[in-house]
Amino acid sequence: MKVVLAGNPNAGKTTLFNALTHSRLKTGNWHGVTTRPYIKVHRGITYADVPGMYSFNGYSMEEASAAEEIKSADVVVNVVDGLTLKNSLSLTRAIVNINSCTIVYVSKLGALKKRGGRLDCAALSRAIGLPVVTEIAQLKALLRTFSLQKKSDCPQIKNFSQSAIDAAYYGGNLNFSRAEKLFYNKYFALAFFIFSIILMFFMAFFPGMPGDALKNATEWLITVKAGEAVKSFLPAGKVQSLVCDGIIGGAGGVLSFVPQLAVLYLFLTLLDESGIMSALSFVTDGVFAKVHLSGRAAFSLISGFGCTAAAIMTTRGFTSRTSQLRTVAILPFIPCGAKMPVFLTLLSPLFKNPFPAICILYFAGIAAALGACALFKGGGEDMLSEVAPISLPQPVAVLKKLYFYIKGFIIKVATAVLLFCIVSWVLSNFTFTFTPCEVEESMLASISRLVLPLFVPMGFDDWRLAYAMISGFAAKENIAATIGVLMPEGAGLSLASGIAASVFVLACPACVSAFAASCREIGVKYTLKFFFIQLVVAFLSAYLIHLLLSL
Secondary structure (H helix, E strand, O other): OEEEEEEOOOOOHHHHHHHHHOOOOOOOOOOOOOOOOEEEEEOOEEEEEOOOOOOOOOOOHHHHHHHHHHHOOOEEEEEEEHHHHHHHHHHHHHHHHHOOOEEEEEEOHHHHHHOOOEEOHHHHHHHHOOOEEOOHHHHHHHHHHHOOOOHHHOOOOOOOOHHHHHHHEEOOOOOOOHHHHHHOOHHHHHHHHHHHHHHHHHHHHOOOOHHHHHHHHHHHHHHHHHHHHHHHHOOOOHHHHHHHHHHHHHHHHHHOOHHHHHHHHHHHHHHHHOOHHHHHHHHOHHHHHOOOOOOOHHHHHHHOOOOHHHHHHHHHHOOOHHHHHHHHHHHHHOOOOOHHHHHHHHHOOOOOOOHHHHHHHHHHHHHHHHHHHHHOOOOOOOOOOOOOOOOOOOHHHHHHHHHHHHHHHHHHHHHHHHHHHHHHHHHHHEOOOOOEOOHHHOHHHHHHHHHHHHHHHHOOOOHHHHHHHHHOOOOOHHHHHHHHHHOOOOOOOOHHHHHHHHHHHHHOOOOHHHHHHHHHHHOHHHHHHHHHHHHHHHHHHHHHHHHHHHO
16 A cells, blocks of 8 residues: 655654654755655555645646655545644645545644644544544554555545534634744844854864864874774784775764764754744745845755755755756855865864854855855746744754764765775875885876866865865765875965865865756756856866965
């Protein structure tokens, strides 16, 4: 049996999917978290979590994919937001017209009761002619019943009784709390967001703060203590060099940035789970309109602080193809979490306190993204999205999301980055005939010297730095890892070269994962076009910065 979970955006479909299938899909208080159907078989039932939708009119690309899944379902679980039930039932009408085997699951009853609302499930069920449940146990029992009947046995629903619906449901008094009144004010919301981002950087990067202190402790444990332990039982030679320099010095060095990434992800998760990110999207709609976007772009841009590939996926919910293209084109300017270790690797030797420089880089990335978007021609899009209520984040939900982000980063380091470090070590220790050699005579040195001229205007005179920059196109973490493998003594950059290198990393195209996500969403043609434009911009910006700082 195939069960499809469908409903309006932000109704709680993915939360219900996770509960039914024991999954850990990402949830969020904004439109665009689920960008394609997720399917999982659990105890003989195939569950599909589809993107949020308002109608079957193909209003967006993700709604079209949701409609196809609903048409092919044996049973549709229509997840309805208890706070906006009457509006949500318009989609319910559309669903039962094409698939009458539908169960209505009402979410957010706790919030409804706090507002003073009420719901009589039995009365609502009679009013709409469909089973109505509010608990997962009730839903599971109904699904077992539906599994025993044929699809043709489902009732054909013709009309809903509006008077009976009104008698069964009362939405309560829509009184904004003090917090909501503040965050629905665009000036306060923008000021709070900027303050939150600065505080996030302060807690992550400022000397002595939790992120910096834990990073130093982690780095000491991994690169110093673990390195000493390996050297104590491995004899000096190539094997010891591979483990200590290639693995511990490279991938291990990148892992030491986990505490600072955790601080960044914690702040972003708190903004999401509290509903502040949703409010920010709503109040900034007019601001984004000036650069031909809607407030929905705020979700994608803020998601870009975490992962560019994931942020690109959120643009599937855009109603305008032009707006989607614009957003995908500018997202690489938003510094993702993977760029943070690179900035610290490049700037920490140059500044006793890298906090101001990193703040400037992050805000410069946001400014560059919005500035680039303003250059695009064409109109924007109308914003249609649910706004989540402002509330205190649930600790369990915050910890789950934080675990999800950190786990993903560690897995990436333990797989892709680790493999890249090993390959880099091999290439830097052997000739083309695989004869052991000094690093300057290695095949990596020979190859990297070919691209070094591109980086000379940035003040680079070392092929190892050129290779490190190129390695970032696979994954930005590779830049920090490569410097750790090939230059354990440090990059040795001047102030002008270090800032130029940071600007290059800030402006250059994103990693392979983001490239692949872009190809899926906007096509290879536009992806390649944006890639080469961003590459040219990155080189020219870095050249200009180095020239100005060298005067």
